[in-house]
Amino acid sequence: MSQSTEPVVVHGIAQGDHDKLVTEVTEWVRGPGEDWTDRIEATGEVPEELWTELRERGYLSMAAPQRLGGKGLSFEQWMGLMEIFSASHASVRMIVHVVNGTWRAMDPFATEEQRDQFVRPSVAGTKKVAFALTEPGNGTGADITCSVEKEGDTYYLSGEKHLITFGVRCDYWLLAARLAGSTGHQGTVALMVPRDVPGVTVKDTSQTMGVTGTDHAHMIFDRAPVPVANRLGDEGQGLEVALGGFLTPSRISVAMSCVGLARRAQELAYDYASKRTTFGKPLTARQAIQFMLAENEADIEAAKQLILHAAREWEAGSPRGSALSSMSKMTAVEMLARATDKALQIHGGLGYWKTEKIERVYRDARAQRFEEGTNEIQKMVVFRELQKSKDVL
Structure with missing residues (x-):
């Protein structure tokens, strides 16, 4: 497994190409983006068609490097577009923010096979990955209690996560847990947990003050089986994956x-x-x-x-x-x-x-x-x- 947590530095795209993107995104935010805002506020939901539109326009793969299927913007260039997207509905901003960012956690620790299985589909927007760290009974760091027991080539996951953005509609949870009996950073693991894994109960907790339509989940795991092959990095690197890059x-x-x-x-x-x-x-x-x-x-x-x-x-x-x-x-x-x-x-x-x-x-x-x-x-x-x-x- 790769153990690098250094930021992925890219040179970005040509200034002229970036300027065109700025113009395009600005026009979308002020036009179709406003229409989506009205629809989301009226219905209280973000329809799958919005995800499809954002994916087809390439807005979910802007920040990732070209080797992962992204546009290869520098981080500063991406920030210029993040500012524009954020003038739109908060759920639009949340989608482009999350999808354009989760690859940073996965990529430094993924094998090439895992990049093909998880990272590149996430960048392409064909697979939704929800970042699952927060728990109801503690903070969001070394005190996590969601745990796994390893039996052969399978981890059995037990515990709870909550306030997980896109945790209802995702394909995978990028989830931080710990080996049963371990404490602190040691023993933590990062797992790509399939949304349809047996042994999980998912509650939709999307009734929020704002950011209407962005789904949030509370998950309860009861010995849910996760292949060891779905672990990113090594045992003991769970929080490095979740927090590092x-x-x-x-x-x-x-x-x-x-x-x-x-x-x-x-x-x-x-x-x-x-x-x-x-x-x-x-x-x-x-x-x-x-x-x-x-x-x-x-x-x-x-x-x-x-x-x-x-x-x-x-x-x-x-x-x-x-x-x-x-x-x-x-x-x-x-x-x-x-x-x-x-x-x-x-x-x-x-x-x-x-x-x-x-x-x-x-x-x-x-x-x-x-x-x-x-x-x-x-x-x-x-x-x-x-x-x-x-x-x-």
């Missing part, structure tokens, strides 16, 4: 999604303020509104530049990549809260009604606060890295 860039991606959604909120607020008149003047003539919009503009741009810096440093293999990833996520999340709050306030009471697009944006913005770790977790990471740097001096 995936979490850091994913946090940067979530941070950029905050920028995209904040820009959408800012756009809606400016458009509304330009058209809404009081005492014969548009709201944009009021200094209080001008200040809100100006603060948002500066807030969004500052967060974006930190995120792009983090993206470049991570892709270059900088030792500061982890800290910058957490810095960018905690900064962007707080920015998004301020920006959407001001945008909603500019709409006045009308913004509270579902007839206004800002109402959906405001609800969706709350999800990023816990996606890939809360800000409290990010602060712990940043302080840990700060402490390391001081100890070296």
Whole structure:
């Protein structure tokens, strides 16, 4: 098994080709993407046709290298497109974010046979892979209790996972567990668990405040058989697979999604303020509104530049990549809260009604606060890295 957890650095595509993609994705988000938004909010579901459309347009295989069937964008180039996608419905953003990221966890540890079986179909969008780490009774790290007992060439999986995005409709769960009786990082394993494995009960827990239509699952395993051949990496590397090559860039991606959604909120607020008149003047003539919009503009741009810096440093293999990833996520999340709050306030009471697009944006913005770790977790990471740097001096 490959044991490399170094980031996969790619040179990206030609600037002209990237510019064309930016134009194409922008037109899709503002056109068909808006139609999908209305349909998802009306029905409460993301239909399979949306997944098919995103796959056929190549939007699920942008970030992966060409050797895996992807477009081969650099990470910074992908972040530019992530910002645009994030102005669309949160479920659209969630699909492209997850599918364009899970290969990073699988690929460094996969054999070539596993790449053909799991990684390339995931990049192509023909197989859905759900990242299954979080458990109801503990955190999302070395304290996981979901366990396996090895008998011959089979692991028997028992335990629970919850809040698993796309865990209902997926083909495989990329699941972290531990050998029964082990503790800490030692004994953890990463398994590609088939969705139709015997011995599992799947509960759909998709009734969320925002991100309407993205399915979430609570799974209960009772000695569910998983072939040892479905293990990524070695025994003891489960958390390396789950966290090593995936979490850091994913946090940067979530941070950029905050920028995209904040820009959408800012756009809606400016458009509304330009058209809404009081005492014969548009709201944009009021200094209080001008200040809100100006603060948002500066807030969004500052967060974006930190995120792009983090993206470049991570892709270059900088030792500061982890800290910058957490810095960018905690900064962007707080920015998004301020920006959407001001945008909603500019709409006045009308913004509270579902007839206004800002109402959906405001609800969706709350999800990023816990996606890939809360800000409290990010602060712990940043302080840990700060402490390391001081100890070296």
